Amino acid sequence: MRLSRYFLPVLRETPKEAEIVSHRLMLRAGMIRQQAAGIYSWLPLGLRVLDRIGDIVREEQNRAGALEILMPTMQPADLWRESGRYDDYGKEMLRIEDRHERKMLFGPTAEEVVTDIFRSFVKSYRDLPLNLYNIQWKFRDEVRPRFGVMRGREFLMKDAYSFDLDFEASRAAYNRMFVAYLRTFDRLGLRAIPMRADSGPIGGDMSHEFIILADTGESAVFCDRAILNLPIPPKDTDFYGDLSPIVSAWTKPYAATEEKHDAAAFAALPEEDRMSARGIEVGHIFHFGTKYSQAMGASVTGPDGKDTVVQMGSYGIGVSRLVGAIIEAAHDDAGIIWPESVAPFRVGLINLKPGDPTTDAAALTLYERLSKAGISVLLDDVEASAGAKFAKMDLIGLPWQLIVGPKGLARHEVEIKHRATGRREVMTPDEAVTRLLAA
């Protein structure tokens, strides 16, 4: 993409409404535009990141055996009356009436809809296990939206729902999502720590929040340093084998949010292993048994010929929240530092002197060579001072900067800068292409 043909409205000054760093940087980097409290438009650069995160989430869900569907944002109130939540949910649910005066709502979650889909089509235990997910906009009319996309009212969420014949099978489904989440957050460049969460009336250890560490996180967290060094399950993990050893390894070390903190247990750890930090919740997995399947009549015929109400679980990832969370975890004074896996472009190619034929030709050649090799490149071909170009490129945080100017070219040299480390290296254009292809 050429910057001259792109839409990247960067701000030099910080809008005053933005208090936390990710919100400031998203506004300054031209990623989002606020339309109302907790409601945002996503501009080209922001949308690219959102899509890349969604793609990684999708790949790992698929790998774990979940199947993608797409459920509506608008849902009929009748379904929610069946589950009893239409009255329970309160003012966080945005209620709407259509022209025929039918009660509708903007979905804050989709247990009712997915359960309706399930009961309409699945009648036999032979069709289990089943896990259906979608990545769809949700709306929760928060009392106090804040922190930009980290706590919006409208937000993009991946929500998966598992259906199983019995508790043991449901636990296996839970473990698949648990492992998928470890892999997903790792690929996003984040260290997410599963922390035991309130598991409601079912009991047991079947609810976890996935928390990433960031200085500006909303909640205080306490954990055993050992959890930071646990290995991430590999790509070729057998999701239909026994995953419980992995889950056990990850749930054994101490890890708790402030609400669940057990000061005595924490104090029992050796001092050097105790870690207290701030955290952001980016995922939550939950087994809730037959809460919805019972109320809404989702049952299958079991091997014994009897109707069995299915066991369910739900598994959420805050996709739009992750954009902010990743920035919270990866930035410096100059701007964002995108992990390679979600960067909107891999390389920012800076033409220091647009209009100079030699420099233009060199920049364009590099742009085409890299693009043909499958590397996404943002070519800054706009006339501006060198300092302004560097500042803008640092702000939007692309992993690599490739700097081409007349002075360097006279020596047949270009410069590569690694955004994360700040390391710069001078080399020939050919070497630069080789280096970026290998990086």
Added chain:
RNA sequence: CGGGGCGUAGCGCAGCCUGGUAGCGCAUCUGCUUUGGGAGCAGAGGGUCGCAGGUUCAAAUCCUGCCGCCCCGACCA
């Protein structure tokens, strides 16, 4: 939902107390000169001062009501 703050050009702000022709910086546009870490000069455009009432000869400024946004707390993917 309690407490606090803010709405003046795209962004950041001054002006308001003490009413009298709406300003500054950045950004934008034009021209020239510049060009390796947010360039310089000259010129130009851009405003229902959040909205609605009221007081007054006169309201960005004073009064009343409303709306929007932000922050702290309680609550939450």
